[in-house]
Amino acid sequence: DGGITQSPKYLFRKEGQNVTLSCEQNLNHDAMYWYRQDPGQGLRLIYYSQIVNDFQKGDIAEGYSVSREKKESFPLTVTSAQKNPTAFYLCASSQDRGGSQPQHFGDGTRLSIL
Amino acid sequence: RKEVEQDPGPFNVPEGATVAFNCTYSNSASQSFFWYRQDCRKEPKLLMSVYSSGNEDGRFTAQLNRASQYISLLIRDSKLSDSATYLCVVTAGYSSASKIIFGSGTRLSIRP
Numbered sequence: 001d002g003g004i005t006q007s008p009k010y011l012f013r014k015e016g017q018n019v020t021l022s023c024e025q026n027l028n029h030d031a032m033y034w035y036r037q038d039p040g041q042g043l044r045l046i047y048y049s050q051i052v053n054d055f056q057k058g059d060i061a062e063g064y065s066v067s068r069e070k071k072e073s074f075p076l077t078v079t080s081a082q083k084n085p086t087a088f089y090l091c092a093s094s095q096d097r098g099g100s101q102p103q104h105f106g107d108g109t110r111l112s113i114l
Numbered sequence: 115r116k117e118v119e120q121d122p123g124p125f126n127v128p129e130g131a132t133v134a135f136n137c138t139y140s141n142s143a144s145q146s147f148f149w150y151r152q153d154c155r156k157e158p159k160l161l162m163s164v165y166s167s168g169n170e171d172g173r174f175t176a177q178l179n180r181a182s183q184y185i186s187l188l189i190r191d192s193k194l195s196d197s198a199t200y201l202c203v204v205t206a207g208y209s210s211a212s213k214i215i216f217g218s219g220t221r222l223s224i225r226p
Contacts (some may be wrong), residue, residue: 026180042201042218043158090157099205100146105157109201 003027006091006106012114013078021076021090021109031097032074036060036107038090046089049074050097056057078111086112115140118204120217126194129226133204134188135220138204141213146204147178147185147203151198161187189222197224 023034025032025102031050035043039068045058047087063082074093078085088110093114121138127133140192147164162169164176175188185204189196199219206213 033214043216045214088155102148102160102203103214104165105159107157 004093004104004106006089006109008109009107011111013111016080016081016113017112018077021078021089021111023089023106024072024078025074025093025104025106026072027093027095027104028071029093029095031094032068033092033094033103034058034064034066034074034076035090035092037090043090043108046076048101063083075104117141118202118215118217120220122218122220124221124223124226126223129192129194131192131224132188132190133192133222134186135222136184136186137204137217137220138182138184139204139215140142140183141206142180142183143162144183144204144206147175147176149176149185149187149202150203152201152202153198161200163199187218192222192224194224194226197222208213 004015007022011076013097019102033048034046039042044060046064047055047066048056052068052071055068063093065077088108091106094103118139136220137169149190150158150160151161162171164178173190177186199221201219201224204215
């Protein structure tokens with residue numbers, strides 16, 4: 001089955017630690033996105049990539065980094081500079097780079113601070 | 115004013131009722147519109163795209179009103195399983211993903 005796989009499902013971060021969230025898709029989609037969702041809030045865009053080896057900052061990129069070395073993969077690193085990382089992180093992909101096609105989501109990673 | 119606004123609810127309606135909610139958007143150049151549903155502690159899932167002429171999928175009907183800049187979602191004969199948060203998504207322009215805007219969602223609770 002085609003889809004988006006995020007791992008791990010739950011992640012705990014210690015003070016000063018960088019952690020990396022995995023996102024893999026086998027839908028052959030060009031565009032991939034990372035969102036953060038806080039309790040009772042909407043989705044906020046962290047980073048997006050419209051093509052391999054290229055990515056752009058979203059609305060809340062500070063304290064995060066990404067890479068897009070392969071079409072299928074778009075990992076997100078939550079760095080120690082992100083002082084409030086506790087949230088639900090969602091990865092998405094879409095066939096269209098410009099947003100005219102719907103996004104498909106992975107089932108998310110919940111990150112908490114130890 | 116937010117770019118995309120939704121009534122947060124919660125809407126609490128009895129099973130079998132018809133319920134509708136709107137989503138307003140501020141950018142008149144918006145081109146693409148979608149409704150997603152999100153269950154508690156789960157990822158959003160596409161419910162339906164919204165087309166200019168309006169579209170229906172079973173008990174669900176989506177409408178677009180460009181003049182007043184809102185989209186609507188109507189649910190007929192509501193089921194307990196319809197309880198969820200409904201997110202609207204609006205895309206303005208074609209070249210930048212930063213123009214994809216999610217509403218904060220409307221919570222719907224169906225009671226027996």
